[in-house]
Amino acid sequence: MNDLNRRNPCRLPMLLSLTLLTIVGLSILWEFHLEAYVMHWLNLPYDGDFEDAERWRFVLTSSGFSMISLIVPTIVLKRMVTSTQLSYRRLQRIQFQTETLAKYDSLSALINRRGFMDLLCERLAQHRCISIMLIDLDHFKAINDQHGHSGGDGVLVEVADRLKHIARLHGGTAARLGGDEFCLLFLDYRDERELSDIAATTIQRVSEAFVEPSTPVRLGATIGISRSWIDATEASALLHCADTAMYRGKNAGRSMFNFYDNEYERQLRAQADLDQALRHAVEREEIVPFFQPIVTLPSQTIVGFEVLARWARPDGSTGMPTDFIPILERLGLIPAMTRSLVKQACRAASFWDDTLHLSLNVSATMITDELFPDRLAEQLRHERFPYERFEVEITEEALVGNLDAAQRNLSKLHAYGISVALDDFGIGYSGLYHLTRLSIDKIKIDRSFFEAGSIDHLPMVEAILGMARSLKMKVTAEGIEDFHLPYLPKWLAENGCHYAQGYLYGRPQAGSTIAAAVHAPLTVCAAAQN
Structure with missing residues (x-):
């Protein structure tokens, strides 16, 4: 009916008229002809002497009721169909709008x-x-x-x-x-x-x-x-x-x-795998401390160790700091690694002579973090490691970004009794300026001043040592090696250098091998004094 109405709106009234005429014709046929035959066939009593008026009244009555029974439902049905059509068309519009919004960006009108x-x-x-x-x-x-x-x-x-x-x-x-x-x-x-x-x-x-x-x-x-x-x-x-x-x-x-480029993606995947491996390495404490001796001059006896990070890979190989430190910096894992190193180093040192000190380099991000001094002090207290036996090393690069914050934190470290050393001294652009403003106890002369076959830098080293004496600061010379014997260690001691560090006195070693080495005499000492 819906399709018929859509194709020809006049079709429904015509159908109703034909239906009504059919009903009237059937009523007349029944009253005037068929009723008598049916009653006789059923052996039922039948009075055929009805007046024609009574027969026509029946025809009109039955036709009227039939017409009412057809027209009223038809009107109701038509209204229902019309309402359904309107709802369907509205639903189609909403569906079209939904599909449009689902596939097109409302701001730019481009497909999404x-x-x-x-x-x-x-x-x-x-x-x-x-x-x-x-x-x-x-x-x-x-x-x-x-x-x-x-x-x-x-x-x-x-x-x-x-x-x-x-x-x-x-x-x-x-x-x-x-x-x-x-x-x-x-x-x-x-x-x-x-x-x-x-x-x-x-x-x-x-x-x-x-x-x-x-x-x-x-x-x-x-x-x-x-x-x-x-x-x-x-x-x-x-x-x-x-x-x-x-x-x-x-x-x-x-x-x-x-x-x-497929090769570039392969490199990205390799980098992602390395990043994940280093995250696990920090969590599982696979980044372990190695210890390089620091000796006092002129006796050249061990007074402490610098803590250096090494990656003990699951395959048994050892990763150097250049392999993983830049990645850990990018991943923001340097603080976590540093805390792990402090814990492991303090526990290893608990088996050594209780006069030896530890020295650890701290990143620029940490040295300007307001919470760093208190967290470090709390960790040392938890590990029962005396503050005065711990030294924080910083570089001038760590001071450039936020000098005021660094100054406050170094003062806090001093208040706890933790000493501070300025590492790689002599290669920065404003070392003297930093020395006069910051709470620094020691300077470490960079190893580049002691390169093999060159003595051109010794006058500069002598000037640094003189400056340190005037500022009442301790000095450590880095990068002292076998080829410096016998002259350099003696010369450094005579010019007021307090400590030395380098392969001459020992390469970085795992904590498990340090305890025996601490109590063994250094084989280089006798040769250095000759």
């Missing part, structure tokens, strides 16, 4: 990530050659910070318009995947040169000034390119390849484009 992935899957299923360019805006956060989110939205709309224009010129499709991340999709084969030209044009167009915020702004774009016939055959994998290529550009300096 879901729509892009559906389109990408559809085209790949057709075995079409596809190239995608993943575009991430450079320094977009600064625009939001300076001009608010409304200004940032204006920039995103303008970027979308520019990308839409580029896509139209080259027969592609533009999409906004989320935030400040966009994508261009191109069908059919395009060689590397053509894609490079499109990517360079895109960077240039995105980098042009925007006038939407109150103050014109500029930003850049970094692009990663992947191709279905080279890099991947599945939608998610193809997008991942573009993402990897894009982050390669981010890491290399931004505002550039890169094609996906």
